[in-house]
Amino acid sequence: MKKDIKSIFKPHLEPKEVYKGGKNTPPSNKKIYKLSSNENPLGASPKAIAAMKAILDKIDVYPDQTDIRLRMTLAQDFDGQLSADQFLCGNSGSEVIDMLLRAFINEGDEVIFSNPCFLPYSVFSRWYGAKQVDVPLLHPNYDLDVEGILKAINEKTKIIFLTSPNNPTGTYIPKSVMDDFMARVPKNIVVVFDEVYRHFADADDYVTALPYVLEGHNVIGLNSFSKTYGLAGQRIGYGYTTPTIANYVRLIHKPFLLPLTSIEAAIGALNDNEFVQKTVKTVLEGRKYIASAFDDLGITYWPSQGNFFIIDPPLPEIAFTDKMIEEGIMVRPVSQFGAPGKVRITIGNADANNALVSALRKIMAK
Template sequence: MNNDITSSFKPFLQPKEVYQGGKNIPPSNKKIYKLSSNENPLGASPKAVRAAKAILDKVDLYPDQTDIRLREALAADFNNEITTDQFITGNSGSEVIDMLLRAFVREGDEVIFSNPCFLPYAVFSRWYGSKQIDVPLKAPNYELDVEGIINAITAKTKVIFLTTPNNPTGTYIPKSVLDEFFKRVPKSILVVIDEVYRHFADAEDYVTALHYVKQGYSVIGLNSFSKTYGLAGLRIGYGYTTATIANYLRLIHKPFLLPITSIEAAIGALNDHEFISETVKTVKEGRKMITATFEELNIRYWPSQANFFIIEPPFPEMEFTDKMMQEGIMVRPVTQFGAPGKVRISVGNKEANLALIKALENIKTRD
């Protein structure tokens, strides 16, 4: 007889549905380039690191009871186009996702997302007993299916997740498409625009959630300090929305939520404009270099507005991943993200990108 306490509970999830983050670099005698987790190619913001170190002698004290200082820094970073009471922060963008789902979703409600996408949209919403509605991106270019989403909306729909640029595809949603979408979606539904890669987007018709927040739509722009600022290890993220929605979310915002080091590092990172510019420059130059290699080697890829690419490898994805690892390059299969047979490759610094190119050339030569 099973007396384990868990035996009396029926889990919402099966093990295969649990989100698994990217792997760390394994012990090796040779140089390994980690191009599997979309981390900052230059490391962390120097101002952020200095700010975190400077506060270490005060870690015996509780951090700020609220996140107001960080929200003030965020408002300034947005040129005060929105106010401090329109921001919500958390321990990573993923926690902000969890927070808004806890606030707006109940058992039996429906959540819409579009695969391929970031797996936690589905995983986290399932924790609260909701029904997941997948309206896949349209093949072959991974375009948002506005008509499909509108047709999928019911009286039980509470949250819709959109991502631009999208993880894992690197594609984006043009402004004209988002304009049409917001004209048709009921304002009673919270629309989450995950834009954690927004700094790397340079398409003329790219637009962030800010445009729609300022018009008063029920929308939240989701952001993270993990990519552009290089603070993935400190787990800090934020969202911005209307004051009404943000104040509602703050009702479940725990006191002393953010670690003291994370608060200081995030404020420092927002002010490190030189590092931000250099990061964006490095990614855009790397995208051009890697794109040219894909073209030369006839590797199918999708144009990216983020700091990574999704490709259709010349071998089955796991075989390709193993071959790349043998060449000293870590890449990530994205079947779990809803893109079977595809692999995601992050843009690195110049040294890493040159190593990637050499690895791709070696693999294709042996093909």
Template sequence: MEKGIESIFKPHLEPKEVYKGGKNLPKESNKKIYKLSSNENPLGQSPKATEALIQAATNVAIYPDQTDIRLRETLVADFDQQLKVDQFICGNSGSEIIDMLLRAFINEGDEVIYSNPCFLPYSVFSRWYGAKLIDVRLKGTDYALDVEGILNAITPRTKVIFLTSPNNPTGTYIPKNVLEDFLDRIPKNIVIVFDEVYRHFANAEDYTSALPYVKAGHNVIAINSFSKTYGLAGLRVGYCYTTSKIANYIRQIHKPFLLPLTSLEAAIGALNDSEFVAETVKTVLEGRGFLENEFQRLGITYWPSQGNFFIIDPPIPEFEFTDFLMNEGVMVRPVSQFGAPGKVRITIGTQEANEALVKALEKIKGLSKKE
């Protein structure tokens, strides 16, 4: 019997949930809407990035750099020479870096461990390559990493474990002593993908990035992005750093001319704008403190955050809540898709945006009190 076209499809790519980004602002609106749904930079973008972008826009008729070497050299300087240029890999967003890593390490049937609630592409992208997905959920009401649960889930087919600190959407982090204990107990043939795209906003005394563990030679790959701190979400630039051995292996599948000229130049400009980075972090930390106080005053259940956002338990069902806030001019995001049903994520904005959010919350609390 003649087989249909479906016979050539990969079975692990049968229709399933796909990642959907946050909604954009309505193109036509008669009122001011504060977008607090996508964890974007509240101050916009670095002026130096803008200047570099404008200059690059006059040369888009020519190909960009064949490699990402100039951006990697700038990253070496940004990391105070603690890493070598061959330890960085750049790409079109942190998401593409995740895809590249999975393409490099995952064969069909290999196992990937991740911990919901978390960034949905960990599981969605892994499925593209036929991975068996193992969800060891964050535990307890404080969304802590389940170290023992992950260790017990490891099998000979485990290839990649995703860790995130600070974590999207919960805002929680992995304390340094927990991370060190975990890394000491992981088999040496497993790759740890450590997503730290919100690291600039983490100020807990026991927070750590992946840098010390990469320098120590662990099989850790640290994911970073230019979308948050640097305000380049629209240009889709990301990077990772790891050991030289792992980075040079991954570089075998790094496409030439991967980064557009505009994105490349803007990213280099952003890295050279330390004043903008400092002002961004200051704005987020001040806004974080302000909103914590307001949530407490209003009786809003929230989780302490080390990112530029909060996850809350809304006083009415999440979709009613997001619709209500949208009508009040504030856009926020339900995160059931991220493994946190019933919860809503709210980005920290400018003081004006934060005050608009508080005003809307005051109004909704006047309409409904959660039993």
């Protein structure tokens, strides 16, 4: 029987949903504010830029064989609460997700996530033949369905993805909810706690993965340098966890994994507390201003702990997105994230936020 090359393709890799980032290239014929990708409203950390420039004459040689220098700097950034061997670094937070799936998932294993959420949780897990179990966030407030997740766990469950603040909803998991969940989740399951927007969370009961890692739980705090530090173009991220998990996952860490410029940029950014504080201040002020404008205009939105909002637009999502482009604002439809009909809007700098509000007023007046 004659067979072609497709006969050896893995069936779980057949074309299905594919992660697509927000549009990266604004129209060139007019001033456009890009509020579609949750990028830093101030640009990149000046110390990160300086660190990259200082190393440019050395890009002809291989970078560090391991990520140890960055891990040591991260340990300092966490005030010595964690050791360097508790960190995992990769080319973006997304690659750390991929490493975790490669380390723990065999074909037929199960992964739990809660839509609306970051699409790579499901897309990447499919690459390794995992069964994807969606326990949706509860309506209308997008709260975590703790009981639903616990009921969905079985002997094949290997990883549970939690996100706080959550992309694209901006909602978060209160500490009391997280405490309850971590006390009840089985000890042979890895909890990936995506906290890439943690710097912008100011709720009194917000919690990161750190206290649970310190208590020895099988949890991984996932972070990125793309948001707070403005290094989206450098594609660098990290996770922190127990020494046992970190040392295991590091077995699949490729040598020379991180580019030299990314290592230097990340180390520079971690030493730029002034830029971090300025970024957070800009986002929190912008978040308050935009929320007030939404209230005045009667636009339905969800309170956010991130550097973005999700809204129920006054027009169908694509028509609204197109109309916003006409007004000079790029925003992001998020049906692909599991939030049909909704649109995500990034908080920008003062000029961008003013332009956003002006565009919304114009659209709402029609």
